[in-house]
Amino acid sequence: MSVKPTNLLQGTLDLLILKALGPGELHGLGISRRVEQITQGTFLVKPGSLFPALHRMEEAGWLSSFWGESENNRRAKYYRLTKAGKSQLKIETEQWTKVVLAMTNALTAT
Amino acid sequence: MKLWSLLKSAARNLLRKQQVENQLDEEVHAYVDLVTQERIAAGLSPSEARRTAMADFGGVEQVKQAVRDDRAGVGLELLGQDIHYGFRQLWRNPGFTVTVVLTLALSVGANTAIFSLVNALLLKSLPYARPDRMGSIYTRITGPISTDERHHVNGEQWELLRDNVPALISAVSSTRVSGVNLQAGSRVQYLQAGRISAQYLDVLAVRPIIGRNFSADEDRPHGPNTAILSYGVWQKTFGADNNILGRSILLKGEPYTVIGVLPEGATTPLNADLYTAIQASREGEGGGTNFAAITRLRDGATWQEADAQINRAWSHRAQRYELEGNPNAQVTYYSVPLQKGLTETLRPQVVALMLAASLILLIACANLAGLTLVRVLRRTPEIATRLALGASRWQVLRQLWIENFLRAFIGGTVGIAVGFIALRGLLLLLPEHFLPVARVALDIRVLAFTFLISVLTSVLFGMLPALATRKFDLRSAIASRANLGGDHLGLRQALIVGEVALTVMLLAASGLLIRTLIHLQTLPAGFNPKGVMTARASLDDAPYRDPATFRKLLAESTSAMRQIPGVQYAAVGLSLPYERHLNSGTTLSDGKEAGQQVMTGEAYVTPDYFAALRIPILSGRSFTGADGPEAQSVAIVNQTFARKFFHGTDPVGRYLDKKTRIVGMVEDVAVVPGLDSPDPLTGEEAMYVPAGQLDAKSLSLLHVWFQPSWIVRTAGPIEGLTAQMQHALSSADPNLPFSGFYSMRDVLAKALATQRVEVALMSTMAALALSLSTLGIFALVASVVAQKKREIGLRMALGSSVRQAMLHIGAPGLRASALGLITGLVLSAGALRAMHSVLYGIGVYDTPTILTVVIMLTSVTIFATILPTLRIAGIDPASTLREE
Numbered sequence: 001m002s003v004k005p006t007n008l009l010q011g012t013l014d015l016l017i018l019k020a021l022g023p024g025e026l027h028g029l030g031i032s033r034r035v036e037q038i039t040q041g042t043f044l045v046k047p048g049s050l051f052p053a054l055h056r057m058e059e060a061g062w063l064s065s066f067w068g069e070s071e072n073n074r075r076a077k078y079y080r081l082t083k084a085g086k087s088q089l090k091i092e093t094e095q096w097t098k099v100v101l102a103m104t105n106a107l108t109a110t
Numbered sequence: 111m112k113l114w115s116l117l118k119s120a121a122r123n124l125l126r127k128q129q130v131e132n133q134l135d136e137e138v139h140a141y142v143d144l145v146t147q148e149r150i151a152a153g154l155s156p157s158e159a160r161r162t163a164m165a166d167f168g169g170v171e172q173v174k175q176a177v178r179d180d181r182a183g184v185g186l187e188l189l190g191q192d193i194h195y196g197f198r199q200l201w202r203n204p205g206f207t208v209t210v211v212l213t214l215a216l217s218v219g220a221n222t223a224i225f226s227l228v229n230a231l232l233l234k235s236l237p238y239a240r241p242d243r244m245g246s247i248y249t250r251i252t253g254p255i256s257t258d259e260r261h262h263v264n265g266e267q268w269e270l271l272r273d274n275v276p277a278l279i280s281a282v283s284s285t286r287v288s289g290v291n292l293q294a295g296s297r298v299q300y301l302q303a304g305r306i307s308a309q310y311l312d313v314l315a316v317r318p319i320i321g322r323n324f325s326a327d328e329d330r331p332h333g334p335n336t337a338i339l340s341y342g343v344w345q346k347t348f349g350a351d352n353n354i355l356g357r358s359i360l361l362k363g364e365p366y367t368v369i370g371v372l373p374e375g376a377t378t379p380l381n382a383d384l385y386t387a388i389q390a391s392r393e394g395e396g397g398g399t400n401f402a403a404i405t406r407l408r409d410g411a412t413w414q415e416a417d418a419q420i421n422r423a424w425s426h427r428a429q430r431y432e433l434e435g436n437p438n439a440q441v442t443y444y445s446v447p448l449q450k451g452l453t454e455t456l457r458p459q460v461v462a463l464m465l466a467a468s469l470i471l472l473i474a475c476a477n478l479a480g481l482t483l484v485r486v487l488r489r490t491p492e493i494a495t496r497l498a499l500g501a502s503r504w505q506v507l508r509q510l511w512i513e514n515f516l517r518a519f520i521g522g523t524v525g526i527a528v529g530f531i532a533l534r535g536l537l538l539l540l541p542e543h544f545l546p547v548a549r550v551a552l553d554i555r556v557l558a559f560t561f562l563i564s565v566l567t568s569v570l571f572g573m574l575p576a577l578a579t580r581k582f583d584l585r586s587a588i589a590s591r592a593n594l595g596g597d598h599l600g601l602r603q604a605l606i607v608g609e610v611a612l613t614v615m616l617l618a619a620s621g622l623l624i625r626t627l628i629h630l631q632t633l634p635a636g637f638n639p640k641g642v643m644t645a646r647a648s649l650d651d652a653p654y655r656d657p658a659t660f661r662k663l664l665a666e667s668t669s670a671m672r673q674i675p676g677v678q679y680a681a682v683g684l685s686l687p688y689e690r691h692l693n694s695g696t697t698l699s700d701g702k703e704a705g706q707q708v709m710t711g712e713a714y715v716t717p718d719y720f721a722a723l724r725i726p727i728l729s730g731r732s733f734t735g736a737d738g739p740e741a742q743s744v745a746i747v748n749q750t751f752a753r754k755f756f757h758g759t760d761p762v763g764r765y766l767d768k769k770t771r772i773v774g775m776v777e778d779v780a781v782v783p784g785l786d787s788p789d790p791l792t793g794e795e796a797m798y799v800p801a802g803q804l805d806a807k808s809l810s811l812l813h814v815w816f817q818p819s820w821i822v823r824t825a826g827p828i829e830g831l832t833a834q835m836q837h838a839l840s841s842a843d844p845n846l847p848f849s850g851f852y853s854m855r856d857v858l859a860k861a862l863a864t865q866r867v868e869v870a871l872m873s874t875m876a877a878l879a880l881s882l883s884t885l886g887i888f889a890l891v892a893s894v895v896a897q898k899k900r901e902i903g904l905r906m907a908l909g910s911s912v913r914q915a916m917l918h919i920g921a922p923g924l925r926a927s928a929l930g931l932i933t934g935l936v937l938s939a940g941a942l943r944a945m946h947s948v949l950y951g952i953g954v955y956d957t958p959t960i961l962t963v964v965i966m967l968t969s970v971t972i973f974a975t976i977l978p979t980l981r982i983a984g985i986d987p988a989s990t991l992r993e994e
Contacts, residue, residue, distance in 0.1 A: 028137065029144045037767070047141060048168050052180040055134075059182045060114030072151075075143055077137045 013053050015096060016043065018062065018081065018089040025080035027070060028054065054079060063087050120183030123172060123367040134174055142167055144356035148595035196513040200520075206485060207517065209885065210478060213522025215528050216878055217474035218563055222529025223536055224467040224783030226556050228460055231453045237377060243407040245278075247271075247420060251432055251440025260451050265396020266427055268307075273402060274423035277411035281310035282390060282401035287382045289648040289817045289849050293360035294347050300648060300849040301343065303361075304382030305814075309388060311338075313406040313530055314378055321355045321370030324387045328369070331391040337361060337371040338385045361386070363651030363845075379404070379452060394811060399431065404448060417444045458947075459868065466619070466875045469612045471563065473879050477886040480602045484893040515565070522561055539867055543817045599894070599922060606886050606926035610971075612880040614934025614963055618942060620876035622949055623869045629951030630791050630862055635781035636685055638724035639825070639854030644686060645821045645835055645847045655810040657739060661802050663842050664716055667820065670838035676828040679722035682801060683715040684818035687723065687779040688854065688861040692812070698755055699765045708745075708755055710782050711796040714804055714818075720746075720776060722823045730762035730774030737800040744800060746774040751795040753876075756773065766797070782861050789950050791864060818848065868948065883930075886971045891923040892978035899985060907987040916979040927971040931964065 020026065031054070032045045057063045062085035070076040076079040081089065149159035167173065178184065201205045229487065238244060258652040263271065269281045287302040296536055308329035311318070318338060328336045337346070337359065348354055358365040366386065378385075379402075388561070390396050420443045432441045447811060453460075471643055493506055654660045664682050671680035685691055691711030698706045717733040718726075737744050745766055752761040752775055761772045779791030785794055804812075822835065832851040839846055852860075858881050859866065897900075902915050910918075942954050952959075 027144070028141045046168055047138075048173050050178055051138070051173050052176045055177050058182050059116055059119035060112050070144060072147055074140065074147060075136075076140045077133075077145060084115075088898075 011032075013045065013049060014057060015089075015092045017053060017057065018085060019052075019070070021063070021079060021081050021085070022089060025068075025078045027076035027078050029076070030093070031079065033047065057085070061085075116182045118184065119181075123181050123183045124187060134177060138167075138170055138173060144172070147360075155691065162901075174584040184633055192509055192512045193516065195509065196516045200516060203485075206481065209889070210481060210517045210526060211521045211539065213477055213481075213882060213885065214475050215519065215524035217471045217882070218472050218522055218525025219528025219532050220875065220878060221316050221467045221563055222526055222556065223532035225559055226529070226533050227536065228464055229556050231456060231460055232449075233905040236449050236452075241449060242447065244313065245405045245407065245413070245445035245446040245972050246448050247403055247405065248444055248446045248451070250442045250444065251434060251436065251439050253436050254405060255436045255439070260446070260454065261432075262399040263401050264399045264431070265390055265392035265401070266429065267399075267424055267903045268390050268396070268401055268403065269392065270423040270427070271405075271420065272307075273752050275416060275418035275681055277408055277419050278405040279309055279313050279395040279408060280403060281307045282388060282403050283307065283378075283380055284388060284403045285311055285400060286815075287380055288650065288815060288982035289646065290362050290384075290650050291648050291845065291847065292343075292347065292384070293363075297345065298845045300847050302381075304378065304385050305388040306378075306385050307388050310404070311372075311378075313404050315406070315856055316372060316378065317377050319353070319367070321375045323370060329387045329389055329944055331389050331393070333387060333389055335361075335364055335366040336369045336387055338372060340372050340383050340385075340879070341374040342384050344371045350384065361410045361747075363653055367653060378974050384514055395814070400815075405445065411795070420445070429569045459864075462945075463871060464870065466616060469616055470878055470882070473609040473882045473886075476605040477882050479606045480886055481889050483602060488893075488896070518565055522563075522565070525560075526557060534556045536871070541871055545891075549919060583716070585654060588988050602890055603922055603926040606883075606890055606923070607930040609879075609883050609886055610927050610930025610967065611934035611937055613876070613883040614931055614967060615938050616872070616876040616879045617940045617963045617966065618934075619964055620869070620872035622942065622945060622956060623865070623872050623951065625952045625956055625959055626948070626950050627862065627869045630865060631858065633780050633791055633951075634793075635687065636725060636777045636793060639687075639858070641824050642723065642821060642854045643824065643831055643835070643851060644791060644821050644854070644857065645832070645839075645851045646817045646819050647839065648817045648849070649809075649813045650817075651846075654813065654872055655806055657804060657806055657809060660804070660809055663739075663846075664953065666842035667839050668716060670841045671820065671835060672821050672823070674831070674834045674838065676824045676826065676831075678825055679718045679821075679823045681716045681718040681721045681821045683724040683821060684812065684816055685713055685781075686819050686821070686857055687725075687781060688791070688857045690782040690784045691794075692816070693784045694797070696797065697768075698767045701756075701764065703755060706755070708795075709785055710751060711781065711794055713796065713798050714801045714812075716801050719798070719821065719898070722821045723779075724823075725779055726777045728775045728777060729760050730772070730811035732774060732799075733800045735802075738802045741803075743770040743803055744760055744773045745770050745774055746798040747772055748776050748778045748793070748796045748798075750778050751775075752795055754795050755859050756888050770799075788947070790865060800841055819852075820848075840929060880966070880970060882965075884974045887923045887971055887974040888978060890926070891920055892981075894922060895978050895981055902982055902985055903987045903989075906985065912983050915982050916976070920975040920979045921984060923975045924971060926968065927975075931967050935960065935963075937986075 002016045016039070020031050020038065027064060028035060028050060032047075034052055035043055035045050036090070054063065054065075057080070058065055062082060063079045064082050065077055065079050067075060068078045117185065142160075145163040145166065146156075146159045149163060150156055155164070155701075164170070235242065246260050248259060250258045264283065268280075268282050271278075284305040287304050289300055290303040292299045306324070306410065308324045308326045311323045317323075319341075321338070324336060324338070328334055339354070344350060344354065351357075354368050354371065357368050359368060360366075361384075388401070390401060397399075405416070407413060424443055425441075434440055462626070496506055497503070546739060555715050580943070649660065649663075668680040668682060671677055691713050693709060694712035695707060695709055696712075698704060698708065715733065717735055717737070718728060720732050730746070733746065747761050756764065757759075761775055764772045766772065776798070778796075780791045780793055782794070783789060783792045783794050787794055820835065820839065822831070824831065828834075832848075833850070834847055839848060898919060902919065903917055905918070939955070945955055
């Protein structure tokens with residue numbers, strides 16, 4: 001199943017990007033691939049959603065960016081979490097867990 | 111943290127736009143390159159790899175735009191663009207912009223000036239500490255004659271108020287300032303002095319910077335002579351002498367000890383140059399209501415307690431003047447905030463002014479709404495194009511609002527500048543001591559108010575066109591360049607009807623005031639004001655309380671003035687025509703009216719008074735030098751006196767107060783009424799007594815309050831007359847300065863100051879309203895001409911004459927104006943009745959005024975209609991048809 005990120009719950013894309021960057025820095029394509037991988041192919045993040053989200057999150061101070069070399073020696077713009085980004089990841093993860101728990105309880109209630 | 115980061119990013123996005131764009135471009139292309147490389151590695155041909163990578167990417171420009179739309183500060187950037195575009199629109203239509211800015215500036219300016227005055231008089235607190243605890247006392251009389259107003263108090267009331275009302279700190283002062291002579295060194299100055307009781311400055315909470323206030327002992331009758339100087343006099347006359355306390359100054363010909371100096375900028379309701387203790391008692395001036403009382407509530411007391419104490423103290427007086435001629439009336443006293451008490455008499459005028467100013471604003475709004483509507487209609491194709499190209503309705507509306515706001519902002523700013531100038535003009539117009547406040551300044555609240563007005567106006571007139579754009583039909587707007595004006599013509603006509611109606615009201619109001627002023631200025635004066643010069647001097651000096659010295663001064667000074675070449679007559683009188691006479695009670699003592707007590711105006715005069723002013727003697731004789739202190743006591747009365755009290759019979763030979771023989775009757779002269787006439791000028795009953803027969807008691811009392819005038823009549827203009835008059839006076843007393851020189855025209859102008867101010871203000875506003883309305887009609891017709899150019903071309907091609915076309919096009923303007931005129935006249939009939947109390951000599955329904963208004967409005971309407979239709983003659987039917 002492939003869902004357009006615009007159809008995702010509000011804030012899901014931000015959380016996925018934060019999560020994808022958790023282990024370390026990645027460039028745009030890397031983030032997109034990583035999200036696909038950790039969601040087992042459920043979410044395909046298209047550039048049309050990815051780039052606005054990255055820029056917005058960078059402006060919010062959660063991400064920082066720098067130019068680097070890719071695996072095959074091409075210039076690429078890398079992103080990594082800032083301190084604010086890390087705490088944001090923590091906050092959003094907690095919120096998400098709460099929502100999921102609540103939703104699961106609600107849907108399984110008899 | 112997040113906000114700071116966003117702000118930083120916004121600043122970077124706005125300031126380093128190119129760099130940010132380059133980076134975005136690079137990043138996007140790096141992404142595509144990466145994907146392309148992968149696909150080549152997977153075995154695709156380079157061109158195929160690139161093509162599929164680009165296709166998967168989903169459009170480089172779209173992605174970049176999506177990033178841009180999300181950027182921090184994007185709203186600000188769009189706003190900047192809109193403002194920039196707005197300014198270009200303003201610049202491209204200078205005629206429209208100037209019209210709108212001018213309209214706003216004039217109306218906002220008028221409102222700024224008027225509101226500053228209102229603020230100073232009615233809203234702003236008095237410049238004293240805790241003004242809410244300061245009061246004045248009102249007397250409410252209900253009975254056969256009912257009144258409710260601030261009364262002056264007499265000596266008995268003052269003593270009871272001071273001693274039996276513990277809830278208040280009370281004080282009294284003279285009701286006005288009087289001219290006095292102050293001798294410092296060899297120079298004698300004419301200054302304005304106020305007389306105040308002990309604690310007067312305590313009520314105002316004004317502390318002297320040097321010295322102290324008057325003590326109870328100094329305020330006792332026959333107490334020591336002491337004075338408190340204003341800061342200005344201390345600076346100018348005494349060179350800011352720090353050792354001034356205890357110094358003796360020669361005031362009114364007597365030594366006074368200086369006990370205090372008021373701080374810089376300190377003011378009192380009297381606003382005098384210096385103050386002396388009033389030393390009030392129940393005798394002399396305290397026998398009548400000649401004091402003005404002010405109060406301050408003591409800490410812990412309430413106004414209810416104070417009012418109860420006042421009523422208790424004043425209800426058991428032996429002599430209650432309130433009940434004279436009004437028996438069985440109920441009299442109660444109550445405190446009113448001092449501010450209200452001081453400004454009560456000006457309030458109706460100020461409120462009327464404010465009303466007029468807001469009408470101007472309404473007219474301006476109607477005009478602006480009409481103008482903006484035309485503007486939007488003319489821009490229909492442009493707006494339609496923008497909508498067709500994908501602009502959202504919100505974007506288009508926002509653009510219109512921003513343009514409106516820019517105009518409002520510019521108009522408001524210019525308006526405040528206009529307001530500054532108008533306020534200064536207004537204050538120059540007002541006579542001195544006209545306002546009970548020391549100064550009127552623009553303060554921050556007034557500026558805020560004015561800005562609010564201009565922004566609100568923008569909202570008001572920005573709304574109508576905004577509503578109009580809602581109903582755009584895109585296709586028809588683009589397809590035909592046809593104008594959608596037809597639907598809105600009715601709305602615009604309604605606006606014109608409204609503004610013309612308001613203009614008619616303002617014109618009628620100002621017309622009535624002008625007619626009143628003309629009536630007052632052309633009243634039969636009863637004397638000949640041409641060729642008369644007058645000068646005033648204070649005779650409050652101690653030596654002149656002696657009748658012999660007083661007589662000698664008058665005789666010597668008038669005789670010296672008669673020596674000036676060209677002078678025909680010289681005389682002295684208290685008072686002049688166009689001034690207030692003294693109020694005096696007298697008893698008719700013979701004939702069938704014997705024993706009747708009457709109130710009359712009274713003036714003392716020297717023998718040549720009637721000749722110098724050319725007041726005709728209708729019967730009997732004038733005074734002569736023989737009417738001295740030892741001779742028979744004589745008087746001259748005027749016609750009204752004879753008509754009122756002697757039923758029109760010749761009064762010569764009749765007696766007043768048993769001993770005074772009436773020796774002549776003169777014509778009535780116009781004076782400011784001192785009895786009960788509401789008119790600003792009247793020929794009320796008056797009696798003249800020879801200056802030579804005044805006794806010491808009346809001399810000292812009179813000259814404390816009033817200053818007599820010297821009068822000379824000349825055959826023609828005399829070079830240096832005033833200097834020669836001063837010289838003549840100095841020859842009789844070197845220490846007596848004149849306060850100033852006034853022609854009878856000056857005296858008349860002073861008497862009618864209120865009316866002149868009313869006329870000047872109201873006429874300015876009416877003229878403003880008229881020009882705004884003219885502009886409105888002009889704009890309406892001009893826009894119809896522009897919109898219907900094709901139709902006119904067709905009509906003329908089909909054989910219509912230019913004249914017929916002009917009539918056809920001008921008709922909406924003419925109709926709207928005519929309807930507005932009728933509506934305005936109907937409204938005026940109702941509203942102007944409120945002006946009844948300020949009109950003299952004419953009724954509210956004054957035919958000449960109505961006719962003038964109709965003629966003026968008709969002529970400007972025709973002018974404003976014909977001018978734009980003249981362009982019709984220049985329309986070439988052939989070329990209009992070709993444009994199709």
